[in-house]
Amino acid sequence: SLDDVRQPLTALFExxxxxxxxxxxxxxxxxxxxxxxxxxxxxxxxxIAEAKRTVLELDRLGYAPQGGNRKIAVGGxxxxxxxxxxxxxxRRGGYITDYDVSIANKLAGVLxxxxxxxxxxxxxxxxxxxxxxxxxxxxxxxxxxxxxxxxLATGKPLRx
Numbered sequence: 001s002l003d004d005v006r007q008p009l010t011a012l013f014e015x016x017x018x019x020x021x022x023x024x025x026x027x028x029x030x031x032x033x034x035x036x037x038x039x040x041x042x043x044x045x046x047x048i049a050e051a052k053r054t055v056l057e058l059d060r061l062g063y064a065p066q067g068g069n070r071k072i073a074v075g076g077x078x079x080x081x082x083x084x085x086x087x088x089x090x091r092r093g094g095y096i097t098d099y100d101v102s103i104a105n106k107l108a109g110v111l112x113x114x115x116x117x118x119x120x121x122x123x124x125x126x127x128x129x130x131x132x133x134x135x136x137x138x139x140x141x142x143x144x145x146x147x148x149x150x151x152l153a154t155g156k157p158l159r160x
Contacts, residue, residue, distance in 0.1 A: 006075075006079070006082065009075060009079060009083070009111060009112070010082075010083065010086070011032070012032060012111065013083050013086075013104075013107065013108065013111055014086075015031050015032060016107055016111075017087070017096075017100070017103070017104040017107055019157055025040040026040070069123060069124075070123065070124055071121040071122065071123055072113075072121065072122055072123070072124065072127065073119050073120070073121055074112055074113025074114075074116060074118075074119075074120055074121075074122055074127075075112040075113065075118055076112055076113050076114070076115070076116040076117050076118045076119070076120055077112075077115060077116065077117065077118070078117075078118040079108075079111075079112040079113075079118060080108045080109055080111075080112040083104075083108035083111070083112065084104075084105055084108050087101055087104045087105060087108065088101070090104075096159075097159055097160060099143045099160055100159070102141075103138060103144075106134040106137070106138065107134070109130065109134065110127070110130045110131050110134050113126070113127065113130070114126075114130050143160050146158060146160055147160060
């Protein structure tokens, strides 16, 4: 049901929309970036070697990515409306800019499966297509380009 996914969806949406970054591997776990089986490599000089070892082990075991045939029940328009209401509240509170609202509304559409009814089953490719469409449309916006240029030049986000 929508209520079963509302809290984790809202937390995920907030993490992405507010561009939360982790301060450590353990903070990444709390933010939901960590998957079962992920591990921490503390020593920076060991990270590449450990990553290579892990990839070679996956190859040896015959790993192949799962196909995109899996069906996922999405929240659709109803869930997007809930997320967008939260976005408007953040804007009225002065926490985000008008352009942040535009970006967050696109994100809400992607995370909830687009313009479909709640509970609609979609495949992973549907969600990837929504993500690509939103990303490409944002890349065409001058304000997004300004954000990218600023981040590349300074390493800090621009709130325009």
